[in-house]
Amino acid sequence: MPRILLAEDDEIMRISIYDRLRKYGWQVDEAEDGRKALALYEKNQYDLVISDIRMPGLDGRTLLDTIRRQSLDTDVIIMTAYGSIEDAIDCLRRGATEYILKPFDLDDLVIRITRLFSHQAVRTRCEILEAACGERRHHHRLIGGSKAMQQVYQLIDQAAPTPSTILITGESGTGKELAARAIHDSSPRRDKPFVSINCAAIPDGLMESELFGHEKGAFTGADQRRKGKFELADNGTLLLDELGDLAAPLQAKLLRVLQESQFERVGGSRSIRVDVRILACTSKDLDREVEAGRFRRDLLYRLQVIPLRMPPLREHREDIEALCQAFLQEINTLHGRTVTISASAVACLKQYDFPGNARELRNIIERASVLCRGMEITPADLPAEIAGRSEPAAGDLNLGARLAAAEKECILTALRESGGNRTEAAKLLGISRKNLWEKMKNLSLE
Incomplete structure (x- = not known):
């Protein structure tokens, strides 16, 4: 519920505004002078401050300056019966959101407040979207009928x-x-x-x-x-x-x-x-x-x-085919292709334990769809440990290839032992979580 601070030394005006705002379900705190308003502001969180410009103890301009030094999120409406164009410009320059001359129609005040709260809601949603827009989301719904x-x-x-x-x-x-x-x-x-x-x-x-x-x-x-x-x-x-x-x-x-x-x-x-x-x-x-x-x-x-x-995916292998189809549909749209997957490739995938679960499956499907020789993913396009091929070949003495294969097997074993928990897997391997992530990425396990 939006919370409003009302600062007005005229008792009749203050009560009138207070009663009208409360009818709309807003929470309103009232203060009869600037010092009490400032004390309330420093104690509580307010979405809007409505203040008279001339008050005993502390005037509206000083209250506005204090609020603006602490926050740019709280909107401030300044009211006055002694207004001039110069006063209005000065208050707006200091950061006031609205400037209203007395006497005014309370319905007009309600309309202005409603508009300000709508703008605040939009600002909040924009902040959330801005924080989320950098996240990479490959799929947006749960898939599987198992x-x-x-x-x-x-x-x-x-x-x-x-x-x-x-x-x-x-x-x-x-x-x-x-x-x-x-x-x-x-x-x-x-x-x-x-x-x-x-x-x-x-x-x-x-x-x-x-x-x-x-x-x-x-x-x-x-x-x-x-x-x-x-x-x-x-x-x-x-x-x-x-x-x-x-x-x-x-x-x-x-x-x-x-x-x-x-x-x-x-x-x-x-x-x-x-x-x-x-x-x-x-x-x-x-x-x-x-x-x-x-x-x-x-x-x-x-x-x-x-x-x-x-x-984990190994407990509902029957969903692997549906997941493959969903991932391929998304990847094809992204890359402008029409790659499919063969039944034999799906059968190979169903035999694999997937320590990285659906995320690992998606990465495998994306890699295979990009590197496959034709427009259909076959077992030959899948990683060796899934397709059942030995890697490297028995006669291959290339040290780099053998070290990479051994490193990959160690990482997969650690992930299985830790139940897919990367922090625990990194501890088992004696490396940092960041180092593990980099190795998984290089070995196409991420």
């Missing part, structure tokens, strides 16, 4: 209409983010923001600011107030991807948000209340992480209200 996937669809249908927190678990590449998107799209919040953040991809020092935002001057380089993911997702859904990698201090802060639905920005003291549905994804065994002391048990209980396990 019994394992039907169980996933059934749970989504049951849980999506509720506000309950859902913990989505599964190996890397099983479609956890797609399941989260399906939950949001099937929920009453489908027309509200869907915001995601990868907890493993952001350094610990920046993660708090990404989640909760920061105030101007909170740290070096914080030259403006910035909203975090929780604020951007207000009234919508927030996906916490790879939550198992969240640092312990942030786990405590996240637990508080889940309990109280409020938080403070980095460097700030005012509490910000949000209405956000939380979805969390992880490829880690959080029960094991709890036993090892790396994850809070109370946070796990809060997140695991409804558990959803995404099955």
